[in-house]
Structures are given as structure tokens and as C-alpha cells.
Amino acid sequence: MLIRKLGRDRMKGLCFAGLMISLLGFPIFTSARAPAKPASVDMAMEKAHAPQKTDDPGKLRTYYIAADEVNWNYMPKPKVYLLNGEHEVNPVPQARSNTYRKAVYHEYTDATFTSLKTRAPQWEHMGLLGPVIRAEVGDTIKVVFKNNTDMNVSMHAHGLLYDKQSEGAYYGEGPGLAPDGANKGDAVHKGEMFTYTWTVPERAGPGPMDPSSILWMYHSHFNESRDMNSGLFGPIIISRKGSTRPDGTPKDVDREFIVAFANFDEMSSGYFMRNIVGDQKYPVSIISDPNFVKTLEYYTMNGFIRGTMPLLTMKKGERVRWYLMANSNEDDVHAPHWHGQTVLSNSMRTDMLSLGPMMMMVADMVPDNPGTWLFHCHVGEHLDNGMYALFKVTE
Numbered sequence: 439m440l441i442r443k444l445g446r447d448r449m450k451g452l453c454f455a456g457l458m459i460s461l462l463g464f465p466i467f468t469s470a471r472a473p474a475k476p477a478s479v480d481m482a483m484e485k486a487h488a489p490q491k492t493d494d495p496g497k498l499r500t501y502y503i504a505a506d507e508v509n510w511n512y513m514p515k516p517k518v519y520l521l522n523g524e525h526e527v528n529p530v531p532q533a534r535s536n537t538y539r540k541a542v543y544h545e546y547t548d549a550t551f552t553s554l555k556t557r558a559p560q561w562e563h564m565g566l567l568g569p570v571i572r573a574e575v576g577d578t579i580k581v582v583f584k585n586n587t588d589m590n591v592s593m594h595a596h597g598l599l600y601d602k603q604s605e606g607a608y609y610g611e612g613p614g615l616a617p618d619g620a621n622k623g624d625a626v627h628k629g630e631m632f633t634y635t636w637t638v639p640e641r642a643g644p645g646p647m648d649p650s651s652i653l654w655m656y657h658s659h660f661n662e663s664r665d666m667n668s669g670l671f672g673p674i675i676i677s678r679k680g681s682t683r684p685d686g687t688p689k690d691v692d693r694e695f696i697v698a699f700a701n702f703d704e705m706s707s708g709y710f711m712r713n714i715v716g717d718q719k720y721p722v723s724i725i726s727d728p729n730f731v732k733t734l735e736y737y738t739m740n741g742f743i744r745g746t747m748p749l750l751t752m753k754k755g756e757r758v759r760w761y762l763m764a765n766s767n768e769d770d771v772h773a774p775h776w777h778g779q780t781v782l783s784n785s786m787r788t789d790m791l792s793l794g795p796m797m798m799m800v801a802d803m804v805p806d807n808p809g810t811w812l813f814h815c816h817v818g819e820h821l822d823n824g825m826y827a828l829f830k831v832t833e
């Protein structure tokens with residue numbers, strides 16, 4: 439937009455200068471000796487003479503995302519410490535692996551889906567979450583999606599504008615529902631691809647009391663509960679028009695963190711039988727043991743338990759933005775709490791937030807208190823079961 443405005447202003451100047459020179463009898467632009475115009479001038483001229491649109495079409499942002507199967511370990515390293523009073527959750531009847539087959543959204547470099555896009559070190563804390571999809575108000579998002587799992591899955595976006603093809607939610611076909619036919623996004627079959635188109639109107643962007651960027655979620659919605667407990671969800675960050683850097687991050691923020699307070703109920707995962715009876719070799723009869731079943735619920739932050747999320751680091755005085763969300767289980771009622779600092783959320787000062795199932799919130803922090811601090815869910819049972827992480831504020 440700025441470039442466009444500069445181009446327009448520059449052309450106004452050029453046209454005025456050209457008119458004056460012509461009136462004075464100097465040939466311009468027609469002279470054989472006139473220096474060649476740079477391409478940017480041609481482009482600027484085209485724009486200057488094009489009909490002025492009332493609404494900027496925005497950028498097209500294309501992402502290549504696949505649903506891949508992974509072996510996910512909820513506790514990839516020994517727990518960092520024990521909270522005072524924390525009870526050990528000893529799996530019944532015996533110690534069990536914390537590794538499960540799951541499905542995760544991964545970002546690829548192009549539509550061949552042969553090269554994974556590497557996740558930058560500052561985003562390693564996102565763990566199980568799919569890649570960040572970013573846009574500004576006015577943009578269009580295209581997601582070229584491939585299903586590498588053996589279940590029907592999809593991508594359904596919260597907040598954005600889409601038609602029925604790109605809704606990515608299965609609830610029947612026919613008039614008013616999903617269109618018939620194979621080329622639709624509500625059930626992408628094993629090995630198949632579908633391109634979702636989501637637009638970002640004003641109503642998908644920050645509201646009057648929001649900061650410059652807000653959080654939405656995308657997730658698989660073929661069999662919602664099964665798909666999300668399998669691991670298929672990720673974040674969408676939408677910023678006000680003109681408020682981001684070239685990489686899509688908000689200009690008024692120094693550091694961002696994305697944390698899903700997410701229970702995973704392995705009983706509801708699409709891989710349940712394969713994990714428990716297959717990989718972990720438990721007898722089918724154990725499924726009726728309520729004590730055993732209770733141990734199949736993991737209280738995670740981005741898929742990590744017991745302080746094993748990579749350390750979240752920031753500097754004193756930085757403008758830190760936290761994007762928080764929750765999974766969709768009945769027990770996904772969370773109370774995120776930061777030690778040592780406060781935040782602004784909904785224009786109010788607090789050190790606690792409240793997340794119901796699938797809720798999305800943003801909180802801004804300017805850390806003023808150096809040290810290593812606890813960030814945890816304040817629901818007692820969740821904390822006892824390992825829903826905590828650490829963040830570090832340096833001078």
C-alpha cells in the first residue's frame with residue numbers, strides 16, 4: 439500500500455514535470471537519447487493510470503500443509519522438577535510409554551509435498567501444533583492440503599470467510615449443505631489433496647478493543663472429536679491491514695508465543711486401538727478398566743507435559759504477545775496463569791485468563807521481572823497432571 443502510494447505520488451510529480459517540460463518545448467519520452475525507463479517506472483505508470491479501486495485486493499498467501507502421522511512423546515525428556523504436592527500419575531496397572539501415534543499438520547515448501555518447511559527455533563515450543571497461518575485483513579489465504587494419514591480428515595478455519603467447498607466440516611451433503619462430488623474439503627481422503635480458499639474481511643480481523651493481531655484456530659472437522667484428539671489443529675494469526683512486517687509478524691510486537699492448553703484423550707484418538715492394543719500391546723480387556731482409561735488423558739501445553747515444553751525466553755522490557763487456545767474436550771476448561779509478571783488482555787490487567795473448550799485469547803506482556811517462572815493451568819487437577827511449563831525473562 440505504501441509502495442503503491444509512493445508510486446502514485448511519484449507519478450503525479452513525473453506527470454507534472456513532463457507537462458512543464460513539454461510546454462517549454464523539450465521533447466521527453468520520445469527522444470531517442472532519452473534514458474530507458476526503469477521497469478518500476480512503467481509499473482508505477484500503469485498503476486497511476488489504472489482505475490483506482492476502492493478496496494485493495496490484499497495479498498494472496500499460499501500455504502502447503504499436510505496431515506502427517508507421527509510418533510509423539512508427551513514427555514520427551516525427564517520432567518524438569520516436581521511441583522510441591524504434585525502426585526505422580528502412575529499408569530495403572532503398570533508404567534506405560536508416553537509415546538503415541540498421532541496426526542499432525544506439517545508445513546511443506548511446495549505442492550510436491552517432498553520437503554518439510556523447517557520450524558524456526560523460536561517456534562519449537564509449538565510442539566504438536568500445526569504451522570502458523572498469517573494474514574492481514576484484506577488478504578486471501580490458500581491452503582493446498584494433502585492428507586497423508588489413513589483417515590478422512592479436513593481443515594476447518596475459525597473466523598475467516600469461506601464458501602461451502604472450503605468450510606472443511608462434514609455434516610452431510612445436499613441443498614444448503616456441502617456440495618456433492620469428490621472435489622470438496624469436508625472429507626479429504628487418504629492420499630488426496632484439496633485447496634481451501636479463505637478470505638479475511640474486516641470481521642475476521644482485530645475488533646476495536648483487540649490488539650493489532652488476534653488468534654483464530656484451524657482444525658480437522660471430519661470427525662471433530664476424534665480428529666482433534668488425534669492432534670490435528672493449529673493457529674491462525676490475523677493482523678490489521680498494514681500492521682505487519684514482511685514476514686507477517688506484527689510490527690508493534692517483539693516476541694510472540696503460541697500455547698494451546700490441550701487435553702488429549704487417547705481413548706478418542708483415531709489411533710486408539712493401534713496405540714494401545716497394537717504398539718503398547720495391552721489386552722483389549724483393559725479398555726473396560728476405568729483406572730486405566732483415566733490414565734489415557736494427557737493434560738498438555740502444546741503436547742508437552744511436566745515442564746518439558748522448550749523454555750520460553752524473552753527479555754525484560756520486550757513487547758511480548760501471547761496467543762492462547764484450548765482443545766475441545768469436556769475437560770478443556772483451563773486457567774492459564776503466569777508467575778512473576780502481569781498481562782493486558784481484553785484491555786484489562788490480569789495474571790490469569792480463562793479458556794473454555796476451543797477458546798482463543800490474546801494477552802500482551804511487558805516482562806519487568808527477570809528470572810525463570812512458572813506458566814501453568816491453575817485448575818488443580820490439571821496442574822497435578824503436569825500442565826505446566828517454564829518461561830525465562832533475562833535482563
Ligand SMILES: [Cu+2]
Nearest residue numbers: 772815817820
Ligand atoms: Cu487446565
